[in-house]
Structure formats: C-alpha cells, structure tokens
Amino acid sequence: MNTNADNSDNLIARELTQAVTAFTPPAGLKDRIREHIQNEQKSSRGRSAPLLRVLVPAAAAAVALIAASIWLFPANGSSSAAYAGLITALESTQEAKHVHWRASIDLEGVRGQHEVWISIGPLRILNKLPSGVVQSIEGDCMRTYDPLEKTIKIEDASSTVSPEAKSITSFAEAVAGQIEDARKAGHRVTEARKPGLIIYTIHRHEAEDRYYVDASTGRFVRTEEHSGWAPGHVYVREFDYPSTVPADIYALGVPREAKITELAEAIPSIMPATARAMSPFEIHFAEIMAAVKDSETADWAHIKITGGMTGELWISVKPLRQAVIQETRIQYLDGGHAALHIYDPAENTLTVQREILGEHFAKLQEAGSIRGLVMSALQHQGDLHQAQMTQSRQEADGRQYDIFTLNEEYEDEGTTAESKAEVYVDVDTNRVERLVLTGDRLTQPYTMQFDYPETGPLDIYALGVPQDAKIVDLTGQEGQRPR
Amino acid sequence: MSRGKQADFSNVFDRHFEQVYGYVAYRLAPDAEASADITQETFLAACKGWKSYRGDGTALGWLRAIARRKIADHFRARPPAREQLPADAAASPSRSPDPTTERATLVARIMRSLSNGQAELLEDKYLEGLSVKQMARRRGASEQSIASALFRARRAFRQRFDEVQPNKET
Numbered sequence: 001m002n003t004n005a006d007n008s009d010n011l012i013a014r015e016l017t018q019a020v021t022a023f024t025p026p027a028g029l030k031d032r033i034r035e036h037i038q039n040e041q042k043s044s045r046g047r048s049a050p051l052l053r054v055l056v057p058a059a060a061a062a063v064a065l066i067a068a069s070i071w072l073f074p075a076n077g078s079s080s081a082a083y084a085g086l087i088t089a090l091e092s093t094q095e096a097k098h099v100h101w102r103a104s105i106d107l108e109g110v111r112g113q114h115e116v117w118i119s120i121g122p123l124r125i126l127n128k129l130p131s132g133v134v135q136s137i138e139g140d141c142m143r144t145y146d147p148l149e150k151t152i153k154i155e156d157a158s159s160t161v162s163p164e165a166k167s168i169t170s171f172a173e174a175v176a177g178q179i180e181d182a183r184k185a186g187h188r189v190t191e192a193r194k195p196g197l198i199i200y201t202i203h204r205h206e207a208e209d210r211y212y213v214d215a216s217t218g219r220f221v222r223t224e225e226h227s228g229w230a231p232g233h234v235y236v237r238e239f240d241y242p243s244t245v246p247a248d249i250y251a252l253g254v255p256r257e258a259k260i261t262e263l264a265e266a267i268p269s270i271m272p273a274t275a276r277a278m279s280p281f282e283i284h285f286a287e288i289m290a291a292v293k294d295s296e297t298a299d300w301a302h303i304k305i306t307g308g309m310t311g312e313l314w315i316s317v318k319p320l321r322q323a324v325i326q327e328t329r330i331q332y333l334d335g336g337h338a339a340l341h342i343y344d345p346a347e348n349t350l351t352v353q354r355e356i357l358g359e360h361f362a363k364l365q366e367a368g369s370i371r372g373l374v375m376s377a378l379q380h381q382g383d384l385h386q387a388q389m390t391q392s393r394q395e396a397d398g399r400q401y402d403i404f405t406l407n408e409e410y411e412d413e414g415t416t417a418e419s420k421a422e423v424y425v426d427v428d429t430n431r432v433e434r435l436v437l438t439g440d441r442l443t444q445p446y447t448m449q450f451d452y453p454e455t456g457p458l459d460i461y462a463l464g465v466p467q468d469a470k471i472v473d474l475t476g477q478e479g480q481r482p483r
Numbered sequence: 484m485s486r487g488k489q490a491d492f493s494n495v496f497d498r499h500f501e502q503v504y505g506y507v508a509y510r511l512a513p514d515a516e517a518s519a520d521i522t523q524e525t526f527l528a529a530c531k532g533w534k535s536y537r538g539d540g541t542a543l544g545w546l547r548a549i550a551r552r553k554i555a556d557h558f559r560a561r562p563p564a565r566e567q568l569p570a571d572a573a574a575s576p577s578r579s580p581d582p583t584t585e586r587a588t589l590v591a592r593i594m595r596s597l598s599n600g601q602a603e604l605l606e607d608k609y610l611e612g613l614s615v616k617q618m619a620r621r622r623g624a625s626e627q628s629i630a631s632a633l634f635r636a637r638r639a640f641r642q643r644f645d646e647v648q649p650n651k652e653t
Contacts, residue, residue: 008638008640008641011641012609012640012641015586015644016590016605016609016610017610018586019509019586019587020506020509020610021505022505022508022581022583022584022586023504023508023512023515023584023587024501024504024505025501025504026515029504029519029523032523033496033500033522033526033527036523036526036527037492037493037496037526037530040530040531041530148616
C-alpha cells in the first residue's frame, strides 16, 4: 500500500514537473511583456492605489463582501426590475456600518465555517477561520493569530488596504465603480419570491449565484456562489448586521499571553525603506503607544533612574520643563524662556544658557506629550535590522501589568548592536510604570521608574539649589533670576 | 536576514519569466494564445502588487499564486468544455509533433478533470513543495482534513492517469 502511494507520489511529482517545463514561450513574448511592465511602472508613479487591495490570506477572504460585487454581472436577458432590485439590495446591505457573516467552506474534505466582521469609518476587519486562525486589519496594522504556534503576527497592512478604502463612508461607495463595470459584462438575472424573501439568481454560463434578500430590510441575508470551474462547489454566506463588532482579536478568544511576532526580517529585505509605510519598529511602537495611551494626558512625569545610570528627573511637556538631578549635576530646562539652568555646587554658581539646547530641546518639543517622551526612550539612532516583541501579563502588589519585551538589532556606527527594552504598563491606568533598558552598547542595564505627580518643580531652586548661588547669565539678559 | 533579496521587480521578471509561462501554458494547454495573455496579465498584476510582496515565500510561488488567480478568472469568463479524456492516450494518434507538450497537455486535462481544489492541492505539494502543515495554514483548515483531501486528490489523479495510460506506470 505504501509502495502504491510512493509510486503515485513519484509519478505525480514527475508528471507535474515535466508539464511545467514542457512549454517554451513564443519568440518576442518576453520583450513584449517587459515593455508593458516598464510602461506600467512609469504610469503607476502618478496613479492612486486601487480602492481596496484584497490580500487577506488563509482561505476565502475577509473582504469578500466587496469582492463579491465583482460577481454581480446583470445585463443580457435580465429583467430590468431584477437588475435594479439586486443593486438596491446590494446598496442597502453595504450602507450598514457593521456587517457580520458566517461562510461555510466545503472544499474537497476541508469543511467548516469562517466568520467575518467588517465595520467602516474607520475600516476594521476581523476574520475567524475554522482552524482557529483569527485575523484583524485595523489602520495600518494586520494581526494574525496562529493557534498552533500561539503567536500573533503583526504586519504592515498599508499595502493591503489603501488610504482610499480606509476613508470610505459606506460599502456602497466602495462597490459603485465595480457594479458599473459589471453592468457592462452581461449575464442574465432572474427574480423569485418566497415569503419574506426575494431571491435573485445570476445565471453565469453553467453556474448560478443566488442572492437571498430580506424583503422587509432589503439586505442580503444569504448568498450562494458557485466557484466557476469547480463544479458542485457552493460558497454559502449568511449575513447579519450587528450594532457593533468585536473590539479586537482578543474579543474573539485569542489568549492574551499569545506571543507577538512580526515580519521584521521580511519587510526591509524586500522593500526599500522609502517604500515602506510602516517599519517594524513603528508597528511595535503603535502597540505600545496604544497600551500607554493615558500617559498622553499626564501633566508631569517623575522618573527615578537606577542601575547602570542613576538620577532623578521631572518632565512637563506643556509648558516644556525638565528638571534633572544626576550625581552632583542639577539642571533645569525652562522651555517657556528657552533657557537651560545648570548649577555647579563646587563653585556655587548657576549658569543660564540658551545656545546649547539645540537638538535636545527640539526633541522634547517634538515628543509633544509624556507618552511621546516615554516612547522616544525606545528609539535608536541607527537603522533597525530586526525586531521581535513579546507581550505578557503579570500581577504584582495587587496590580496588573502588561509587559512588552522588545528585542532589537540595529545599526550603530557601522556595526550591529543589540538592545532589549521591557516596558511595564499598568493595566488600570494605561500608563508606563517601568522601563528596563539593556543593550550591548550599555555598560549595565538601567531602570526608569515612573510616577505621575500633579505638579513638579517650577524652577531650579525647587531642586535644592541655594538661593544665594551666583548667577552667570550667558543669555544676554543679565540681572534676571532664573525662572 | 537575507539582504540579497532586495532585487527589484525587473530581476524577478527576468529570472522567472520562463517558469511562469511554462506553468500557465501547462494549465491552459493547448491554448497557446491564452497562455501568452495570462502570462502577461500575471506579470502586470505582480508588478502592481510588488510592494505587497513580503518575501515570506519564494518569488516563484508568489507569481504562480497570481497566475492561478488569473487562470481561474480566465475560466470563469470562458469555462472550459467538460474535459473528455481520451480512453487511451497512448493508443491515440499523436496530434502534436512534440510528445513532451502532448504529454503535458494530457496532464493538464487530467488536472482540470479533478474535482474542486484537488488540482491546487497537488500543485502545492508537488510543485511548490509545501508540507501538509503549510497547506493547512494557507487554507485555514486542519492538517488532518488536508491530508485526507490530498490522499483523495492523489488517488483521483492516479486513476485518471491509469485510465489514459494503461500499463504505462506501476
């Protein structure tokens, strides 16, 4: 029996391999296609992206509602009423803000159901497959949960869903052009009625597609589609229109402890940086940014640094203030007056400067919020080579923390450096609690412990600088006390 | 990380043109005109989608996947006549001067005569070299169901092949 199987294996492998090498292209075809490609490359520079690029992998497609409209080919032999009814039903359906459907898969031994939720404005797609794979597309981020590996792969979805698709306000808008094209193609459409239902049938050569419309709502409740050249296969979807959709993949049963990975290697290796809408770091960044969203609203952050570096600082972004005590150094950045105050305890002098602020001042301003400042601590100067992030949840001292662990390889002065950052986020407050940074460019790891006071030091004297310290004013505004 | 993959689309086209044409021509055999058209459509679609290619499979596998969709579209618009396999291809007089292409055409007809999804399963296994696990993931199905579907596909191919090539293979 095994011998027969082996024989069949060898036979099929050989026959297929020979079949795909049996044909040689006609002369001139390669040059003709190359010319077309070059023309395409030229013209694509000034062209907007297609409305929706459907690349949802792993079985039948989350955005099939839109794709299905390609199969609506009414015209020849149709009654105009049947055609109009079908279009109206499509538009009624597409106007729904949230759509959910269950689709049966019956593909030669592969049977099961998958479920899809779509909401628009903003576009969010959730896809649950019979194998337990769960997938979401939201913004520029596509997450795919693999139940076998218990991992969540995060990918850049910017090339999957175009900016135009993200901004659509109704499904009808999205499919209008496609229907117009379909109108020209031509297949017969007939209409039948049953209690509470109108059934439209599109007769496509040997196959038929049926669309069941609720007579009272005018929306699709069921579709049956034949798969073209696969006779006997029917793809059935049953629709409903919920008031909302699951918030994320976790709402569909994905365990929170699932390890998060992404395609950090693949993205930069294939596409130049300029072609990428989102780097792996930015994808991670978005994950952590979302987790620490309430750090955005903090007026002040107080940070104690311990380990390979020690110090204490307070930061306020609006207005910009930064107070630092590090060993014997005490300094205060007053963004409102664009002045940096530095106290020298040995000389008991207080120097006031402006010119040296430069890039540091710009970075603080650019961060825009405490959250932005926290995130800037995670950024490297050099190009990112590789990144991997895991997420876990821990309880300590009666509080719950989400811990994001980010391992990265990056370019550092012509060599590859490694770093690890652990971001502890308080689940209740959605603020960063602790940041632990390790790396082969650091002599020792250090920890930044955060709290968020209502206010902080309003000048350098609040940091313990003696009132009688001698002022050396390098700003050209001598005689003024630092403020 | 393989930075060598930073080849542009033109290189991919040059490297894989013949292989993609060969695949399309076999699937559409003996329709040479359609083969040329679908090959062109495949590469134009690939060119447009190059940005979305992530390199998580081979470039040839990606191109073949696009070609499959184009071929499916082609058959949707122009469904093939029901495949009538010759009772004994070996006994039939040759209509083609090239026995290799004639044999490939016969294999294509057998593949087209299989029921839904079976041809793709066989191609995934024997052309793309995918494991059952990979095929299961790609389809969102269990490995067990893929393994059993693959078994039926293999058996169906073998039966049809033996029908038209009796006593030629053991």
